[in-house]
Amino acid sequence: MRISTLGFSMGAISAMMTQQSALAKLQNQVALGQRVSTPADDPIAFVHIQELQRAQSESEQFAKNSTLAKNRLSLEEQAFVDTTNVMSRVRDLIVQAGNTATLSDVDRESIATELAARLDELQAIANRQDGNGEYLFSGYSTRTEPFSGGDGTPISYVGDQGARQLQISSTQRVADSHNGFEVFVDIPQGNGIFDTGVNMSNTGSGMIDIGSVVDRPSWVPDDYTITFTSPTAYEITDGATPANVVQTGTYTSGAAITFNGVSVTITGVPATGDTFEVNQSRNESIFDTIGAVVDLLNMPAGDSTANAKLTSTLRGSLQQMDQATDHFLGVRAQVGVRLATIDSVDSSREAMDIDLKSTLSDLRDLDYAEAIAQMNQQLVGLQAAQMSYSKISNLSLFNYLR
Structure with missing residues (x-):
């Protein structure tokens, strides 16, 4: 069979170009460290890689939400710690004010002054903000200061009764705080009955x-x-x-x-x-409870009628303080449950992230030893083809004519 010079050259060049293309693909894989970087490399693996990368991106967002929720809940828990300390001092002052036999009107006014200061401190706690300047206890209205008033005027809640939910996994959401109505206003009166x-x-x-x-x-x-x-x-x-x-x-x-x-x-x-x-029993704001005691202690007392009213009212106020303290402990327990849930979900997500990375590596990452061996083999083949083409293309009948 005769092969024309043109046919031989075209075939040889085409073969060398194919080998160069394969060698370039191997070089690119070695440079990137990836076996699959385009659908053409492995269509089925590429689809799975895209799914795994989407799952990783979703997991990263869940981790960010989890961190945000944990930070706000930690700030809320600290607010409850501080609230408990204030409530303890307020209760001590109310007990002290109930000693009608030894206290004068001036003494009671002094206690009222400190109670007013503790009331302002409690309002400041209820109006705390997180690191982003968002209020902890304002519900969805995180840019609105939840409690207004004070300095002798009634303290009222102006936020809403919602609670922002953050998704921390594909199936779980967690509220990142409690609204101020639920915490400081919706406190059962008396013994709850x-x-x-x-x-x-x-x-x-x-x-x-x-x-x-x-x-x-x-x-x-x-x-x-x-x-x-x-x-x-x-x-x-x-x-x-x-x-x-x-x-x-x-x-x-x-x-x-x-x-x-x-x-x-x-x-x-x-x-x-x-x-x-x-x-x-209805509900009563802790601010109203303390404010009523402040007003009461600023009123003159001393006779049996006034002392009877004072004693009865302070008894009720003490019970209401205990009711509020129990209420705060209950809400704080909810915060603890949410933080524990976040920790549990974080642990599960971290384990899943390890599995995702391992599976993604198996599908996408390059086996360097195998790839370099293939690249060397491809390079030798290309060099042999180039050398053989160079020699064969120089052959001519005229080389044998004398």
């Missing part, structure tokens, strides 16, 4: 305790009034209009008055027409 109080217009020296629940199923939620029809007799009416008489009885100082599954004790000498309240 009912709350007692004394009418500030009373003229006698009667005092009411915080009461207790003796038969929970018998309790009928309502606002009840204990009215003294004489210094030795009382009647209990409900909150209906007109009011219904629930119970009547003979008063003995220190004897329990039990009705509708609850029991309260009144001591002292009530006057005819004096009233005491047993109201169903």
Whole structure:
């Protein structure tokens, strides 16, 4: 068979170009350290690599969200630590103020001054911000200062009642804080079932305790009034209009008055027409609780009637402080649960990231020893082809003619 010079040259050059292309591909793989960098290298592996890279990118975003949530929750936990310290001092001051036998009006005013300072401190804690300048307790409205007022005016919540959720895994979200209403405002009154109080217009020296629940199923939620029809007799009416008489009885100082599954004790000498309240529990802001004590301590006292009102009110305030402290501990426990959840999810994600990297390496990374061996083999083949082409292309019949 005869092969033309042109056909031989075209075939040889085409073969060498193919070898050069294969050698260049191997050189590029060695330079990048990757076996697959384009779909042409391995279509099936390339698709899996894209999926793994997307999973890695998603995991990185989850890690960022997790860090953000952990930072804000850690700041919130510290806020609860500081709040507990303030609450402890406030409770001590209220207990001190209840010593009506030894304190003068000036002494009580001094206590009120410190309580007002502790109230401002508590408001500052409730208005704390994170490192990005966002408020911890304002719900979704993270750029709005949650609690306004203070300096003698009522402190009110102006945020919303939402909680920002951050996704920390493909299936889990976690709230990065609590809103201020949930933490500082939505605190059950009294013992959580009912709350007692004394009418500030009373003229006698009667005092009411915080009461207790003796038969929970018998309790009928309502606002009840204990009215003294004489210094030795009382009647209990409900909150209906007109009011219904629930119970009547003979008063003995220190004897329990039990009705509708609850029991309260009144001591002292009530006057005819004096009233005491047993109201169903609602919610009460911690700022209102402390503010009411400040106002009360700034009022003159000293006679038996004023001391009775002061003692009854401070008893209720102490119970409310204990209720608020328990409430804060409950919310703080929720923060701890969220932080533990984040730690658990972080551990799982870190393990998954290791698996992703390993699988991605198996699919994409280059086996250098094998690649260099192939590259050397390809290089030898290319050099041999070039040398053979050089020799064969110089052959001519004229070299043998004399």
